[in-house]
Amino acid sequence: IYLVVSEKNRKEVPPQAREYFEKGLAALRKDNLDYATKLFEQALRREPGFFECREALRLNQFKRVSKKKSLFRMFGKTTSSSLLPKGQLALKKNPIEAINVAEQILNDDPYSVMGNKLLAEASSLAGFSKTAVFSWDLVMKQQSDDKFTIMNYCKALAANGEVAKAEKVCGDLAKTYPRDQEVLQLSKNLTASLTLSEGGYDKVASGEADYRAVLKDEDEAVLLEQENRRSEQESTAERLVVEYEQKLEGDPSNLKIIRSLAELYCRLKQFDRSVEYYERFNLTNLRSDAAIDRAIVDTRLKKYDWQIAQVDQDNAAQLKEERNAFEMEQIQLLSNTYPSDLALRYDLGLLQLAAGEITPAIQSFQRAQANPHREIPSLMNIGRCFAKRGMNDMAASTLQKALDKKEVMDDEKLELHYELGCVLSAMKRHDESIEQFKAIYEKNIGYRDVAERVDAYYENLS
Incomplete structure (x- = not known):
């Protein structure tokens, strides 16, 4: 369950904050935008949770930028980049201070992705859920396909009580990243939260409602329990095995049924039986199949994993x-x-690299490059191999080649920047190295030890 913290409206804020806000609105209507900025800032200093004032300040910032486009293009980015490290340092100690720094960045560039991210993160820490959603909304308009942005947006929505919307957005993300455990876990958590809130279970937990008022009767409770249990138990797989084996007796060459039985037995942890059906598939098919042969290996590996756990x-x-x-x-x-x-x-190649077999790994990755879906990860791993050999110049050029092929700043590009930064650092090319880490810092401050590296760099400058 997510905690929802409400921000203050106009009636709830201190009189002085309300007075500054109303004067700011008057200045905004008269297009006295610089003066309006100062008035809104004064109101927010007295009440940082004054959401309506923060909305008005953002509108004011957009109007100022539209009137000063040339000046913004010349100076806005420099101001933002110089304030960002200060804001990130403040984030760890004082979210309200980080919010104030974020607003300074947004005064110059209200479209700033990093400024809005800083404001969103600080607002979440301060309990300002509306401001967090408001800020992530602006980031989403520019990074609507970014995994980390979408996940944070979903968390902010949930914290603001918009669980249904968060669950839908995260569900769509899970379709894009069907094997990403972080995404799947978040989607699962949001679905559970939605079920609890829609069913009234969150009110039961907080003592606001009676259990039987939520579950209309005992029969509904039994059905719900059975439905939940059905997804967790193996009874469905066992029933399907019986059904498919009966069908197979009448149609012994049905490859679809044979493969389904192999998969079901694997799910039931009857690994040897699963392998038998995969092998039967190949015999019935009269030829070997790469996917089936790989499934046989994977099934035997799952057997090892199961045995290791026992x-x-x-x-x-x-x-x-x-x-x-x-x-x-x-x-x-x-x-x-x-x-x-x-x-x-x-x-x-991955197995060879993990085993320290560097030369064979390089050969494998060089061949794998011909697969367009493996080209960039192959280049990245070739770079890693060169780095392990101490061939840092070759590693750097290979990693840069991979980076040049990446257009979107996704997880893979973050990893490439990090690897290249480490290689350049090993080559004592520290200025070039820190630029790689700063590129990550602007995108995801929590990535590995990037925050420590960049913060240390700026502390050494001061």
Whole structure:
């Protein structure tokens, strides 16, 4: 459940804050924008949670910028970039101070992504949920496809009580990132929050409602319990196994049923039985299939993982060694069997790199580059291989080549900037190195140790 903290309206703020606000509105109507800015700022200093005043200040900022476009283009970015580190440092200690710094940035550039992000993050920490949503809304208009922006926007919506909207937005994001655990967990949490709020369970938890008033009767309670249990238990898979095996008796060459049975047995942790059905698929198909052969390997790896979870620490260590050796051997074999499958070759390169087999890894990644979906990650890993060899100049040029191919600042580009920054740092090219970390800092201050690196850089300058 998310905590919702309300901000103050015009009637709730201190009289002096209200007086400054009303004078600011009068100045805004007369297009006396600089004076209006000062009045709104005075009101917000006396009551930082005065949301209506902050909205008026933002409108005033947009009007000022539209009248001073040339001046804004010349100086706005410099002012913003110089204030941002100060705001980020304040964020850790005093969210209200960080809010004030963010407003200074937005006075010069109300469209500033970093300024609005700083304001949103500080507002969330201060409990100003409306301001946080208001700020993330402005960021979303410029970064509507950015994963981190969307996740933070959803959290802000939920904190402001807009759980249904947050759940819908995050659900759409989960379709774009179906394997991203952070996104899936957030989506799951929001769905649970929505269920609780719509069903009235949040009121039950807080003592505002009676359980039986929420669940209309005991039958509904039983049905709800069964529905929840159904998603967690294996009964559905067991029922489908019986059903599909009966169908297979009448249609023994049905590849779709055979594959479904293999997948179901794997879900039931009957891994050997699962492998039998995958092998039957290949025999029935009269030829080997790369996807099926990979599924066989993955199923055996899942068996290893399951066994590792069941044994003590000493036996687990031995099983992990066996598992790693098995995976390397099998992926190498599959890669040789299906040389045109460059996704397999890329996976082999990852295993080789993890095992410290640098030369074979470079060869694998160089071949995998021909797959357009693996080109950039292959270049990044080639750069890592060169760096491990101490070939930092080659690592830097390879990582820069990968960066040049990236147009969107996503997770992959953040990682490339970080890797290049580390390589340049190792080469004692510190000014170039810090530029890579600053690019990340502007996007995601929480990325690895970037905040510490950039903060230390600015502290050394002062």
